[in-house]
Amino acid sequence: MLTPFRVDTNSLAITDRLNAIGCSVLSKAVVADDIEALARVLTAALESVDLVVCTGGLGPTADDITREAVARALGLPLDMDEAIVERIRGRFAGRGLTMPDINRRQAMVPRGAVVLENEHGTAPGLWLERGDAAIVLLPGPPREMTPMIEAVVAERLVPRARGARLFRRVMKIVGRTESDVDARVQPIYGRWPDRAVPINTTILAAPGQIELHLTASAPSRVDADRVLDAAVGEVQAELGSAVYSVDGRGLEAVVGDLLRAGGWTIAVAESCTGGLLASRLTDVPGSSAYVERGAVCYSNRAKVEWLGVPEALLAEHGAVSEPVARAMAEGIRRVAGTHVGVGVTGIAGPGGGTPEKPVGTVGIAVVTPDDARVRTLRFFGGREMVKFQATQAAMNMLRLMLVDDGATS
């Protein structure tokens, strides 16, 4: 987990389970296989929290040092638990194997610990208490860890959990900068922590969108829903249609639902996004109901042949221009016979920029039966970032047109 390649997914699953019973996670640490370093982190954590969950380091080999580090941090001796040895021996025997001696390490238990059964591996878990705080040791493999944290939560943590649980809403916002969103919303969310049911707010900026995470600490879901629904409403009133989702759906799913609700079909013509727009639209299960086709027209010849973009238009304005974006949208709509046509043409970089049309310049056109909109935007970042942001902007233009046109009403 300290290499550049390993993403720590256990901590995400554990955080999710703990949050659900109202336990906030104050910090996470990944520590080398070093007894001193791990004992130091444990000692520091025990000064300020009620629960420490450790995963991994319970295997049989010399670099599995979690048991020793916990014993060191708590000043406890390690005892060999012969019942565990027998259980491990039984697991090996069940596969017709003899238990290697090295596996006896897995039966070492800090004195006073409760042994937690592991149905999917040889390493048992351990539960220790120190004053009001508890320490849980779980094996690292997710397949073994997941059912064990479920059991620990249900049998040991829920009875200890005091008071409020945490409930969350994720609001997704597109077409505005983080500081703009914060400037408008801070006066609203700044009042929430002082309310009877307090709400904490986090703003997360990702390429092409902003997320607002609202977390309420409440005794029940009913109480939480009431305050969170009201809070979401306050933000929506301020940001209007820039909020595209309050239920976790991505932009492609929101656009898909709008198309489906209106009984509309769509076809897209892409140059710089190279198929990413079609791919994102078709990431949504059931999208074949409204996505008719997509044209990835990297060459001008393809734009002329498939979309009927006039060569003169390409010559006069260049492939990256609003007239060409519009001709692409109209062309794909006509050819595919769909309600909606989208055209995207731009310079994804790193090469191909000019002073008038620098890298990141993208022309986007959306044509519906009642409306046509064309915009030129400029995105920052590398090639893949420009591609992603262009698809985000195209889907958002379409979303706003579908909402404005009342396609869903």
Place this chain on the structure above:
Amino acid sequence: MLTPFRVDTNSLAITDRLNAIGCSVLSKAVVADDIEALARVLTAALESVDLVVCTGGLGPTADDITREAVARALGLPLDMDEAIVERIRGRFAGRGLTMPDINRRQAMVPRGAVVLENEHGTAPGLWLERGDAAIVLLPGPPREMTPMIEAVVAERLVPRARGARLFRRVMKIVGRTESDVDARVQPIYGRWPDRAVPINTTILAAPGQIELHLTASAPSRVDADRVLDAAVGEVQAELGSAVYSVDGRGLEAVVGDLLRAGGWTIAVAESCTGGLLASRLTDVPGSSAYVERGAVCYSNRAKVEWLGVPEALLAEHGAVSEPVARAMAEGIRRVAGTHVGVGVTGIAGPGGGTPEKPVGTVGIAVVTPDDARVRTLRFFGGREMVKFQATQAAMNMLRLMLVDDGATS
């Protein structure tokens, strides 16, 4: 980063850069936006390490508390740096905007800190020293952080680095399972740790490919290159053409280089992958030199109209079949006038499966001037996993044909 949703990718990139100069990472921590908690973690870290790198929490809002926490941990006052204020004001002005007052927070500097320029955002980085140890503060967005850690490593850490450095090779393998790769390669890499210049090996399984990470600890690049080149050669001799990359390139870049070397052009016709194959091919800078166009033919009508797939073929074999995949590949090749045509048709799920053609069934055809290959594959996982694995398999079929055909010779 303490929610169940956020994966910490910055620490992976930073670990990679630090390992490359021989600096091992002893621990990582993710801490809540809580000044006391963060100051406590910093204080504990400074007791045992030479370098602490913090990312994030340098934004303008009230929950950006890294500056305050570091000042607290080191017992330093925070000063307003008017030069930073002017730089931030200038960034806003460059976009025709007025700097909000709140951004002045980003100009607060613990006394004695060196300011590190951020070319891609408003938050400057900071460098502080405490005895022999250094503390680096970098902004959280990867686009801003990455060039800044590069600069810190080159200008500040390399001169401080001591002793052996770590060197790495990443071998990428496609078309084989993790256990198959491990069974074949374990007898080879099992001998490496005992050599004069030892090599550690990690196998990582990702959807659609396996990676083998070889790490040598050596006093110089020359020593490392010698043993790593030999080790890579041993694995290649065992796995043959299943190894598609030993230099970090992705499959789309490897295929692109082969096409470019042969002076070949390509066009693709996609059904179930919905544009993802075209998008991945065009993720490679300069791919417009060989990607002519792509057709995302979600409807049968598009397959008939654009690719000339006979309606009778669709009726007889169904859209997901080898004859249709082949007709799509031949059709797009003919229409686009390219050397290579690729056709992909399948059932991405979750709906649409049948007993004979379950979800995950994908037909892939690749046609070149000298050769044509068609395969039916079955992938597991959700819709996006099936799409990705299908693009991986299609690119690998093409790669093997390009290698076999000697297009590059």
